[in-house]
Amino acid sequence: MLGALMASCGDGRSSAERAAEEGILLLGNNQEPLSLDPHKATSVADGKIITSLLEGLVRPDAQDETKVHAGMAERWERNEDASVWTFYLRDAVWSDGRPVTSRDFAYAWQRLLHPEFAGKYAEMLYGLKNAEQYNRGECAWEAVGVQTPDERTLRVELKGPMPHLLQVMLHFTWCPVPAHAVEAHGGMLDRRSAWTRRENWVGNGAYVLDGHRFNDYLSVVANTRYWRAAEVKNRGIRFLPIVNGYTETRMFLDGKLHISNNVPPELLAVMKKRVPEEYCQDPYYCTIFYRLNTTRAPLNDVRVRRALSLAVDRESLVQKVVRGAGRAAYSFTPPGAGYTPPEQPEAQSTRESREAEAKRLLAEAGYADGKGFPTLELMTTSRDVQRVMAETVQAMWKNVLGVHVEIRSCEWTAYKAAQQNMDYDISSSSWSGDYLDPATFVELWSGGGGNNCTGWSHAECDAALDAAQAAATAEARREHLRRAEQVMMEGRPVIPLYWSERTYLKSPMVSGWYPLILDNHPLDAVEVRNGEKR
């Protein structure tokens, strides 16, 4: 221990400098991963680690998220309406030297969908023909649209056209798992399987698992058997699960991190001034909004919902609450991936005219100047930023409409339970996209959607969503989705507040890291070098 102690304080270099010289990237990863098994993982933090350990048929681009590159699939072809795809696998091996075959993919997808496995993210694969039915135990696996004519060919049949399939496939749920390793440690259906432990780990990604201690670190090192091993820019990554943004920022400033995950709003101004070179603010595929429980009076009246929405001054929320880390949102889906959300008239009007319209609508609904309006409850989680936001909106509604809402701050699981059981009036919510496509936002509002949680549905919206699923071209799809979103915005079961932006710190030692709206960085492209010692 004494040796380590001397070594640690002897040379005066920071951890980040020492790690950079060894080619190790120190990355803030927000929270302790829940699982490294792509079929049990659900969090963003899990996804970042898994996509560096496992590679799917395609892999993302480091700079342009609309592009995908060949991953395990060397090439692919599709039929005219993009409903049947054939992937031809390259000659790649797992980290134990066994070949990666099409059966590993079929095995992985069957495992996630298996009715007895209870995969939480099985819905990500519902685009496959009969996948939902299989997941519900209503048909046999053979009926699902996945075939493996030989070890290197994978034929995928979808339930409808999916011109955006490759984008969807970048998600970690589509990664293969080593069937032989999973079978050796409990088998396909064992949720308590130990195959993801370090000593048992087998992967096909740019890295292999190296070490892990709960709430401390998870480290990966370059996989020498990876098919692009020569192109991997660093020798390893240390993911640090730092929940507290203040602690993380202090650690970055003290040279313990190369890239942090999040700078809290209160520190933004200081960081912009103190470390302008390191400070980054990138658009993020995430909407912050309020859900309205449309099954309860008076929120069952669309005029009331519109009035509440119009009375919120989004620009001031963005400036004062999140200190500029966002863009005011007047529609739901963040722009991106070639999609522009339908423009709402209030986006162009002045604050005064919006407020006048809000008052008029509320009076029309029978609550002139808020008279007779019942006290509603605005539910938030216990996160500071959400509470401050709720207090700000509470004041706006009071001032503009004369309406009083009470704030109910819940701890995380109680909040999720209340929202999913629709035991709320107004709920502070957020939604981030799983893949770069507007469907990941708009499909939320289908009548039967489990994440709708507002009680709102509209036949026209559902029809447009169905039409989008049947559309063979990307342009036609986007048009249908835009129509669905317009119908939803007219029904206004939600109050979009802002599209969030990611604020974090990045050391000048890092190169190859570009702003990405999904924050889905291929970490093998990120290089870290200590400039002074070079």
Added chain:
Amino acid sequence: MSKLLIKRLLQGVLVVFVLQTITFFLVRLLPGNPFLGERKLPEHVMAQLNNLYGLDQSAWVQYWNYWKGILFHGDFGPSLVREGVQVSDIIAQSFPVSLWLGVLGMSVAVLVGIPAGMLAAWWRNRAPDAFIMMFAMAGICIPAFVVAPVFGLTLGMHVPGLSVAGWDDPLCAVLPALTLGLINAAYIARLTRGGMAEVLSSDFIRTARAKGVGAGRLLFVHALRSGLLPAVSYLGPAFAALITGSFVVETCFQVPGMGLHFVNATTDRDYFLIQGLVFCYGVLIVLANLVVDLVLVALNPQLRSQGAA
């Protein structure tokens, strides 16, 4: 003495049993369940998960199975949130960290708190007393979530070798130990001062002083033994609390100890992990109190005769 020991041990077993039982039923009364994600799970998936972990059985069957697992297999069950990880793995990884930090913190607390309390008592109601008690009061009033970041920003950023947060070298323990230690030192100083002040004004001390006993002997031989009793009673539970981790200090210094698990397991409804941690904490509290009882008996002969009776 052995009678006392056996009596206390039996009481301890009962305490842990009752604690586990209450926790078992209380955590199941909390809204939500361990499988609730940010996104709503389809009902058939939720049902299958409940079935896999036996959560669809009646509470009494679950309760019986839980004890069966512990008593017959030494198994505290799986984590329901980090599936594939056993509760015992999580405790085995995080407890040594908290234990090490707790021992360091307690050493700081005792080494600072007891001498400070003794000095304050010796000069009671005079300037040094006021000075020491002012610091002690500040230590009690200023919460850890203020002390920890201030230490991080002042000492951590500027003293070479010290680190603002993290657990990647041995010196990382210094600031969290100092934070935990100084906060506890404040309590110990006040308790020691109170105990010592009372003893120092008692007749036998006055007699000893009249007989010409020196200040050192008076303090360390005659007064300390009884004067420490209140502080010693405090030390047991405080030590158990320290070595099971502090959420605030662990979050502010990114320490991979048990405190983080305590809070996260509760907010995540990780039933078995909560049970395992409460079990661990319960056993430690019982043991710490037992040790305190034994030390008190050794320090105070009056208690010895009561114990024997």
